[in-house]
Structure formats: C-alpha cells, structure tokens
Amino acid sequence: MSEITDLRTEMDNSPRLPDIVASDPAVSSDSRWSHDIWRLDGESGGKIAADFAIHWTVKADPVLIHGAKMLAARLFLPRDGYVELKHTTASTFSSGIRHLLRFMTQYAYTSFSQLDEGAFAFFKKNLHIKLSDPDWYEEEFGDGIELETSEDGQLDLDYGDRRYLDAVDDPATSAKKDAAASKAGNDEDGFTRVAAYNRLRVWRQLFEHGEALEAAGVPRLLFNPFAQKSIKDVAAEASAIATDLIPPLPAPVALKIMNRAITLIMTAADDVIRLQTEYLDAMLRLDRQPPTDERRRLKAIMEGFRFSDVKGKPWRDPIVLGPDESGGGDQLRDLVMLVRDAAVLVIFCGTGVRISELCSLTASPTVAPKALPLFDGFHEEKEIGDDLPHCVSVSTSKTGLNDHFFMHGRLFKNERTPKDETWLIGARPKGSDVEPTVLRAIRVLERLTLPWRGLADDAHVRGHLLMGFKGRGLPRSSKAVRPIRGGSLRASLKAFIADECDLASLEDQIVSDRKLGPYVKYNGGCIRTHQWRKTFALYMMKVDDRMIPPLAHHFKHMSVAVTENSYMPTDPSMLAAQDSVHMQETARYFYEQRHGAGGSFGRLDDLLTEHQEQWAKLVDDLPFEEAYQDMESFCLDRDIRIFHAEHGRCLIGANPDEARCHEVSGTTSWRNSKPNHITRTPSLCTGCSNFSVSAEHAGFWRKRYISNQSSWIASDRSLQFRVIQKRAQQAAQILRALKQPVPSILRLSPSEREAKRQRSARAKLEREALAVSPSGSAAGPASAASIEKG
Secondary structure, three states: OOOOOEHHHOHHHOOOHHHHHHHOOEOOOOOEOOOOEEEOOOOOOOOOHHHOEEEOOOOOOHHHHHHHHHHHHHHHOOEOOEOOOOHHHHHHHHHHHHHHHHHHHHOOOOOHHHOOHHHHHHHHHHHHHHHHOHHHHHHHHOOOOOOOEOOOOOEOOOHHHHHHOOOOOOOOOHHHHHHHHHHHHOOHHHHHHHHHHHHHHHHHHHHHOHHHHHHOOOOOOOOOOOOOOOHHHHHHHHHHHHHHHOOOOOHHHHHHHHHHHHHHHHHHHHHHHHHHHHHHHOOOEOOOOOOHHHHHHHHHHHHHOOOOEEOOEEOOOOOOOOOOOOOOHHHHHHHHHHHHHHHHHHHHHHHOOOHHHHHOOEOOOOOOOOOOOEOOOOOOOOOOOOOOOOOEEEEEOOOOOEEEEEEEEEEOOOOOOOEEEEEEEEEEEOOOOOOOHHHHHHHHHHHHHHHHHHHOOOHHHHOEOOEEEOOOOOOOOHHHEEEOOHHHHHHHHHHHHHHHOOHHHHHHHOOOOHHHHHHHHOOOOOOOHHHHHHHHHHHHHOOOOOOOHHHHHHHHHHHHHHHHHOOOOOOHHHHHHHHHHHHHHHHHHHHHHHOOOOOOOOHHHHHHHHOHHHHHHHHOOOOHHHHHHHHHHHHHHOOOOOEEEOOEEEOOOOOHHHOHHHHHHOOOOOOOOOOOOOOOOHHHHHOOOOEEOOHHHHHHHHHHHHHHHHHHHHOOOOHHHHHHHHHHHHHHHHHHHOOOOOOOOOOOOHHHHHHHHHHHHHHHHHHHHHHHOOOOOOHHHHHHHHHHHO
C-alpha cells in the first residue's frame, strides 16, 4: 500500500480508494480527504473560498461517502492537466451528491451498483417531494446553498449545463442581461428545474465515471439512467411536478407576514421617506465621507426623529447611534430596505406575479441623472399619492361602476424575448378615493427609490422601480446603485420575515395544524417566492375571515373586478397556478376526509363514500405528497374539482346540470365546469346538491347569523323582515351541523330599544353640532336638550 500525501498531484496515477483513505491526503490547500468540508482552491469575482465547498456532513454509511468523495476527486482535481468541473460548481455538486447519499441511506441502498432502473424511478418520484415540501427545507438547503445561482442571478453551472438552459450572458446591452438573468435564475420554477437537474446530474456522472471508479475500488453504477431521455427532459418533468406540489402558505403564516407588511407600507413608509428626505437635505457631497460638522448634523437628524404612532405607540423606538455609527447611513439604509421589502411582499401576495416580473417594473424614465459630487436638488418635495405610478394605469369597468387598476411589467417565462404584460392589482367604486393596497405599495416604492434612481448615470438603471445598493451604507456614486436581482431580493425577504414577523408565536398552533411546523422551525427560511403565487390563487378563491380589513377588501374587490370585467391574464401560467391550487385543495380535502380530518356534510361526502374503495387504494397510509400524483389523476379523469368560496365549497362536476347558480341565470348545461360567480349567493348555494361546508367556513356563518338575527330582533319581528329571519335560521342550522356554538343575541325590551335609539340620535346630533361649531360649546348642549324634550 503506497502513501499519498497530495491527491492533487496523484490523480494521473489512478490511485485506489483504500490507499487514499489510509493516507488521508490533501485535496486542496485547506482540506484533506477526511474533512467534513472540502474547500477547493480557486477564486472568482465576488466570491470567497467558502463558496467553493463540498459538504460531506450527511447521515450515510462512511463507505458510501468515500465512494462519493472518489467521484468528486475525479471531477474537481486535475487529471492530465485538465479539470472536468470548475471549482465554482462545487456547491451544486454538493447539493446533488448529498441528496443521493440521503436517498440511498433512507431506502437501504448500500452500494452504487444496486441503483437500477427501479431505483431511478423511485428516486425521481422522491425528488419532486423533496424539492416542494417545506418539511424538507433543512435537509435539502440547510447548509445555505439554496438558490444554486450566483449573485447576479446567473445559474451556477458548467458550460455544458449552461447551454442546456440557454442562460449565456449576452453582454451586448443591459436589457439583454436583465432578460437572461430573469430567464435563468430569477424565477422559482427556474430554480426548481435547476435544483432537479443538479440532483439528477450525479447519476450521469456516476455512470460516465463507472469504469474508473470500479478500478479505484468503488462499486460502479451499471444502469444508464439517461439512455431514453436526456437530463433536460427528466429535470423538466420532475420540476413540473415539484412546482405543482409547492403549497400555498398556511393562512396563519401568510397573514402574519401580510399584517406586518401592510402596517409598514402605511404609516411607517411615510416616516421613512420623510426621514430620508431630511437626511439627504443635510448632505452636501457624495464623493467623500462627511466631515465632522456634517456627521454631527446627520446624527442629530437620525436621533431626533420621532416615529409615528401605530395602535397608540410609536412603531419603532428612537434611533440611538453608537460611537462607530456617527453618520447613521447604515441605519437609514436598513429602514429603506425594510419598507422596500414590505412593499414587495404586498405586491407578491396581492397579484401573484413572479419575482422576475416584479423586478421588471419600471419607474418614470424622465428622472434625470444628478451632477456629482453635489447633492443639491437631488430630491423633490412630493407626497405619496399625488399621481399614478409610472407602471400603473386605471380604466373604468364595463359596468361603469368601478375603477380598475392595472400594473404593467414584462413577462419572461416561456418567451424568447421579454413580452409586455398587464396585471389587475385592485378595484374601487367609481369616484371613491380609497386606495387599493397594492397601488399604495407601488407608490411607496416609486417615492422611496426616487433619489437613488436619480443617482444613476445609465437611463436603463434609472428606469427600474426596484433598486439594489452595492456595498455598505448609502450609495455614494452611480456605480453603487443597480436594478435589484432576484437572488438578492430573495435573501432580503427572508431576513425581513425572520426579523419582523415573529413566526415563532405560531408554535402553539402546530398541534392543530402540522403544516405550520417548518415555518416556525426555520423562522420563515423555507418560504419560497413561488408560494406567494399559490397563496394569491388561494385567496382569490376564498377570503379568510382572519385577514385584516385592507387585505380582505383587496381580495373581495379583486374577485368582483375579475367577474365584472371578464378580466383574464394573458400569461397562461397564471391560470395554471390557479388551476394547480384548485386541484391541490381538492386532493388535500379528499385526503383529509379519508384520514378522518375533514367534515362530513353534503354532496362531497356522498362522492367520497361512492368511491371509498378507490380512495383507500390511492391514499392508504402514504403521506399526502406521495399520494398526490395518483389522487390528481383520479380527480382529472373524473373531472372532480372543488371551487372554494367564503361560505363553502362547490363540487359542480358532481351534478353540473343541477347547479342552482346556473339555473337562476338560465345557463343550465351538463357542460358547465365552473359555478356562476355572478348569481352565486350563500342562500342559493345552501340549496344546491353540489354544495358543502366544513369547520373552516364557520366564521362566515357565525357573522351571518349575528348580523341577520340582530336585525330580525330589532325589527320587532315584522313580517316584512321574514327573509332576514330565514337567513339567520339557515346560518344557525349550519353552525349546529358543524358542531359550532350559535352566538347569543341580547334581546332588548321595547323601552330599552327606545332608550338605545335616543342615545344614538343624541350622539349623531352632537357630532353634527361639533362639525358646524369648532368649539362645540353652544351647539352640543342645545341639541342634547332638544332630544330630551322630544
């Protein structure tokens, strides 16, 4: 047995694995064979040595790990003066090989030679589950290698892989760079495809190096996994299923995040923009660090700023700067990023756009670059809400009753060149001054980034709504500002959720909702931007009664706008996302019914009973993610799809020609595949054979009962109000069926009702008097006296 000291110089001699293990040679300047992390030699712009690492910290048989290390040595160490894979691809290889080692350990494969056609089929089925389920976040991405893309959004692949995804960086124009980056790395489904590819590529590498590995003492992979289909095709299939399986965010998680984000884009955004304006007013030059007098002024502005009250107290404590934070630039930058990320999350949830589409939003191209080094005139005195943002337009609905707001951006998915696209972002009654929530978020972004867009020399950079800052502190040159990249934005959003949203407070709810577990455990680190797309589709189907009013109103108005204007997005994948959520919710409902976690009311229960034997075969004791494909096929074959609403579920496919909503509109047909959203009402639905309710709809029926029962009591049970009584009785009946308590409504005597009426009338007159007389000293008492006399 010969001793090997440095494997980098020995690969041409075809060393055997037992000799290598015994010698524990160096594999790089910092790492030896036995180390849990191999830090490969090399450098690359914008990266450090830690980026070129292969992690071997995986629960697997040491014999398997040594075999995998032998493959890594052949790929990354020089042979005949040539290195097969660049050191910059070490992280993606690390993800792929660890995934395979965990798979083999979990399913008792003890050698690469045992991986046959059946094992590969099982691996592919297992792959889409691991890439989509938040429960597997730590196992798949726990070492921080999540995006598998570089900082600028380009895929971290070798040359052959880069050709596969057409992600070559064309340096001709900035616009082409943006399009390439968006197509390659700024989309969650693109990430899923690349992640699948990196995990499948290990199989090809094991097969191609099989003879050499066997000669070194490693059992070889005999089966060629890509003899029939290319890696490209197999990765596309796996990622399509994985993307389909990526779930919407659990309601408590989404609402926690959105409540915080909406709070910040309201009062907090005004504060930050005002502070930014005051701070920039005090700056004289950008091309040098501020002198002592200027730092003193900036510090006074930062520490003297008082933040506005939200719910009776300032939304943030006053800023206190330490000795090494004299200017406060880092703190102001953090506040700017905080509001930016809140606005981005509101847009994600309120529109369902992809991250590449969000990054494509434009600001006014008329902002001229500012002469440096002077900062004078760099900002404008302009309040949020003066004009529509540059990327937003408004039009009147077909009925003339509402204003509909549209956001304009670019579509990259499935397009050879970027295509202009429009998204509905909100609606409001004609003539109203109510501002849709997403419109507010876009206004905030445009005003927040105005000074920094003006700093850029490049007109293309100035035209982007979302900006990123290079380096620390505030930008001090044109080179320090740039359009935001998907990777940077994802990282910033994760930090926002971890720091601002307190998902740990949901821990007590995990007992009743297992899906909350990974979000609490990883403090939101497992959240993917694509989940907001699914969450948007889910909220368009049903408005959660736990939403804060701005969010609830947004989705109600969006739903009305879609119905009223027959609006449909031209991006087919948006419809596919909505369809995916419909199917996922349908399959999940039947899965939970099978395991006794759902309700048992109406036609849905009858259908489950009718196909009970088939469901049992499909579901058995498998986890939902493993049973999903078979359940989806079952539902598609029989056209079984559930449509959700606030008040219940509709299974129109069960009896399309008996749908009450189509009956009253005169559109009855056995071909109907969706409910009629215009005529559908709670009272109508409850008499339909396609309708079902369960505990999740109890909030709607509780509020309906309280509203109608209170009105019925107040009417002295007048016959003309009998319809209100019937609605209350219907709501009470449903609550009892759901085993929910029926609220008690306080019944007032005639004298108590009269006293209550007088109090209301008195309060109204007092308000009117105060509105006329600023002091309120004469009008108020006189009005009260007149009430008493009456």
